[in-house]
Amino acid sequence: NAGVMQNPRHLVxxxxxxxxxxxxPMKGHSHVYWYRQLPEEGLKFMVYLQKExxxxxxxxxxxxxxxxxxxxxxxxxRIQQVVRGDSAAYFCASSPPGTRGYEQYFGPGTRLTVx
Amino acid sequence: xENVEQHPxxxxxxxxxxAVIKCTYSDSASNYFPWYKQELGKRPxxxxxxxxxxxxxxxxxxxVTLNKTAKHFSLHITETxxxxxxxxxxxASRPTGNQFYFGTGTSLTVIP
Numbered sequence: 001n002a003g004v005m006q007n008p009r010h011l012v013x014x015x016x017x018x019x020x021x022x023x024x025p026m027k028g029h030s031h032v033y034w035y036r037q038l039p040e041e042g043l044k045f046m047v048y049l050q051k052e053x054x055x056x057x058x059x060x061x062x063x064x065x066x067x068x069x070x071x072x073x074x075x076x077x078r079i080q081q082v083v084r085g086d087s088a089a090y091f092c093a094s095s096p097p098g099t100r101g102y103e104q105y106f107g108p109g110t111r112l113t114v115x
Numbered sequence: 116x117e118n119v120e121q122h123p124x125x126x127x128x129x130x131x132x133x134a135v136i137k138c139t140y141s142d143s144a145s146n147y148f149p150w151y152k153q154e155l156g157k158r159p160x161x162x163x164x165x166x167x168x169x170x171x172x173x174x175x176x177x178x179v180t181l182n183k184t185a186k187h188f189s190l191h192i193t194e195t196x197x198x199x200x201x202x203x204x205x206x207a208s209r210p211t212g213n214q215f216y217f218g219t220g221t222s223l224t225v226i227p
Contacts, residue, residue: 004158033214042121042204043159045214056214091158095213102147102208104215106158 002027004094004107005074012113019079019086021110025094032075033104034067037089049075082114117142119207121218128195129226136221138205139187145207148188149215150179154201162203163190195225 005024013019025032031050035043045059049069060067064082069075079086089111093104118141128134140148146167151159165172165179165188172179176195181188192199202222206215 031213035215035217040220042217042219043215045216048213059214102149103161103164104149105161106151108158 004029004092004105006090006092006107006110008110009108010111010113012115013082014115015083016081019082019112021077021079021090021092021112022074023077023092023094023107024074025092026096026105028096029094029105030097031095031099032069033093033095034075034077035091035093037091037109039088043091046077079112082112084114087112087114117145117207117209117216119205119216119218121205121221123221124219125222125224127224127226130195130197132195134190134192134195134199134223134225136190136203136205136223137187138189138207138218139185140207140216141186142207142209143183143186144209145216146210147208148179148181149206149208150190151204151206152201153204153220159204192223195223197225197227199223200225 033048034046037043047060047067048056064080066078089109091109093106095104121138149164152162153159163177165181176193178191202220204220205218
């Protein structure tokens with residue numbers, strides 16, 4: 001059973017470009033969470049999704065950031081018109097149904113660098 | 116919202132000694148407290164967790180204690196080994212939500 005998969009592992013974007021980060025949850029997991037980790041800081045919650053639904057986006061910046069988890073395919077975190085402050089590691093986690101968000105398993109992260 | 120504080124931010128111990136990391140939380144409704152270990156450049160890995168209906172949980176050299184009244188919980192690592200060196204994060208979760216509120220991390224160094 002493969003773990004949570006994220007790609008790309010490293011992404012470099014120039015200011016103003018778009019960044020697309022992908023997350024495939026563990027097999028059988030239907031809940032996906034995105035977190036952002038700034039250098040030498042803890043992880044900050046961004047958004048929680050189930051298939052085709054955004055359940056909680058209270059941690060998402062109001063502008064430029066969006067997330068989806070379609071019926072088929074991976075979850076996508078999209079950052080439009082990136083700025084230097086978006087440089088961070090972005091982790092997704094997944095949990096199985098029925099666990100109420102407990103036991104979140106993390107992917108290896110995507111390290112975004114904005115130049 | 117929930118606020119989780121973690122101390123110390125850095126910790127160095129001699130191999131074989133014990134290490135203790137402490138966290139406090141603000142929301143008395145929080146009922147799930149996981150601990151994650153993150154090695155440099157790698158994913159956070161769940162090492163132990165505790166729910167609010169128990170006061171202590173142990174798994175080999177790792178234990179977690181929870182004091183609901185004082186709203187703090189601690190990670191205890193005994194007989195530390197160099198491979199325990201990593202950043203450790205505590206987190207808290209409320210039953211009405213699914214997000215984890217993380218502490219700021221403790222960088223543990225085990226000196227051989």
